[in-house]
Amino acid sequence: DQLTVTAKAVGSAKDFLLENMDVAVTLWNGEAIAVRLANTVVMDVVYTEPAVKGDTQSRVMKPAKLVTGAEIKVPIFVATGDRISINTQTREYSGRVDK
Structure with missing residues (x-):
């Protein structure tokens, strides 16, 4: 309905x-x-800064803008155009999703 x-x-x-x-x-x-909402949702990243070459720390996070306009923190390897899973309760990145 x-x-x-x-x-x-x-x-x-x-x-x-x-x-x-x-x-x-x-x-x-x-x-x-x-x-x-469901506990997790899948959304597209419409903008995030490219990873800095040589920055390989596994816990480094950066801001990413989602298709809805919301902004969350994502690992440095996430790129503009990636599809990601987000925990709606914590507003945290859960993982990358294949397109």
């Missing part, structure tokens, strides 16, 4: 919400009061 949901009900889920995505909506008296 489709229904109208206010920005307040969507809350921070908006950072990972894509068109036609299935979500759980909490209703109260027929009104949507909260939106819950």
Whole structure:
């Protein structure tokens, strides 16, 4: 089903919400009061700085902008155009996903 949901009900889920995505909506008296996403979502990275040559530390993170406009930290090996998995509860990078 489709229904109208206010920005307040969507809350921070908006950072990972894509068109036609299935979500759980909490209703109260027929009104949507909260939106819950799956624990992980797959999104495309639309921009991140290239890795610096020679920077091979495994825990080095850098910002990446997602297709929704949200920004999260990703490992240095992630590149613009990569598809990644994100934990929606912690807002953390989970891994790369094959296209």
